[in-house]
Amino acid sequence: MxxxxxxxxxxxxxxxxxxxxxxxxxxxxxxxxxxxxxxxxxxxxxxxxxxxxxxxxxxxxxxxxxxxxxxxxxxxxxxxxxxxxxxxxxxxxxxxxxxxxxxxxxxxxxxxxxxxxxxxxxxxxxxxxxSGGTVMELLCSGVLASAGIPAMELDTDDWPIWRMPGHILLNDGKMGDLKALGDILVPCAPTNLIISVKSEKARERLLYSANSIEGIGFGFFDTPSEFWTKRRMQLYKRMGFSAIYMPDTTLDILNLKIDADGNRQYAVNINGTALYRPLTQFCADMHSVVGRSAFDL
Incomplete structure (x- = not known):
């Protein structure tokens, strides 16, 4: 910053x-x-x-x-x-x-x-x-900026000035009207990625934040049990999530439980790749798809 x-x-x-x-x-x-x-x-x-x-x-x-x-x-x-x-x-x-x-x-x-x-x-x-939620969004925005995907500035009418690679904060300017869709937009084909940023708990708010648009979850989740049931993984896929990023400690426990229950085949997105991923993979993933194709996610 x-x-x-x-x-x-x-x-x-x-x-x-x-x-x-x-x-x-x-x-x-x-x-x-x-x-x-x-x-x-x-x-x-x-x-x-x-x-x-x-x-x-x-x-x-x-x-x-x-x-x-x-x-x-x-x-x-x-x-x-x-x-x-x-x-x-x-x-x-x-x-x-x-x-x-x-x-x-x-x-x-x-x-x-x-x-x-x-x-x-x-x-x-x-x-x-x-709002603590705004702090979480700006932390995620900072991570994107470190990957060479900075937040787009606003023009005099409060609309984002589209520059690539870049991301849009849906809480800023006139894009605030679209806030209900998510927190951050990353442009790519065939539909833009919408990142929903959460703190430590996913609850139902994360599940429904994708709105059947291609969604990304980003959070500091500390409760693996919110993610490990077969039905919850099916619902995330049905609601349009391509990936959900979380701390390594949470992901490690989650993966052990998924494997112990024999549910690894459900922990995938529509592209057939991992649904749950470490936060440390976020930059590389976003850099690989921004302005390109989300099918590579």
Whole structure:
């Protein structure tokens, strides 16, 4: 995730707050407001994030400018006395795992922000108050970006600017009208893949999220019994799931049970390949089908 905080522990394309404020993303016009903001940033935020957090007042009273500053300098969520956004949480997860979110470290990143396994290197200055589901979606989006399939930006009308390879967040802009179909769209033939991102439990919500369109499940599932019955595997196939990705520990237990019950023949998708897969296979699979054919999944 891009961070324009000049003291971001993961590195930054800028080396000073003056350079940050000159970036077009920040949209700060020259004048007294910009000069005052620069003085405040240099005075209060002249170093990187800390542990524990040492929250300071917001560097500006201009709400729109503050939103942009926080969006493009998410390290500030460790330093400014304001609740973090979902994007901010994901960046603080990146700081904690020491790099961009990938299919190798995404489980670790998930645990960093989980209330039961908090592991912040640099905690947010205030507790997160948003939707946990949005954080899960952005973790998955980060994994896709690490595979060279970044999220498509929005145009001035809030529609995605189609660029390939890329993915669309169905929770952003005017695509939000299609949110009921799933969380992330990966373009490919003959129908686009719709990724349904879940946390630790699948329940019935995952089953019905494919809507008989080609679906992908992505989650940090911790209950193998939600997946191992013959009927549940038949239902996932009937509802259009090509693959469901989960942590290695859950998948190992699931596979042992499926084999013990003699149900391996049911754990396949419509293409005859594995229905249940490790999260560590997600990047390679998505890279192989984006802009191509989902029959190779």
């Amino acid at each position: 891009l961070c324009l905080h000049p003291y971001c522990p993961l590195g930054s394309p800028v080396s000073s707050w003056a350079e940050t404020l000159d970036r077009p993303e920040i949209k700060i016009r020259k004048g007294l407001e910009k000069a005052a903001l620069l003085i405040t940033l240099n005075s209060l935020f002249g170093a990187g994030p800390s542990s524990p957090a040492k929250p300071q007042p917001a560097p500006t009273t201009n709400a729109a400018a503050l939103r942009r500053l926080l969006r493009f300098c998410p390290c500030l969520y460790n330093q400014v006395d304001t609740p973090p956004s979902a994007h901010g949480i994901v960046h603080l997860c990146e700081l904690s795992v020491g790099g961009s979110i990938t299919d190798v470290n995404v489980v670790e990143a998930f645990k960093v922000q989980h209330p039961k396994t908090l592991g912040w290197a640099y905690p947010p200055a205030q507790p997160f108050q948003g």
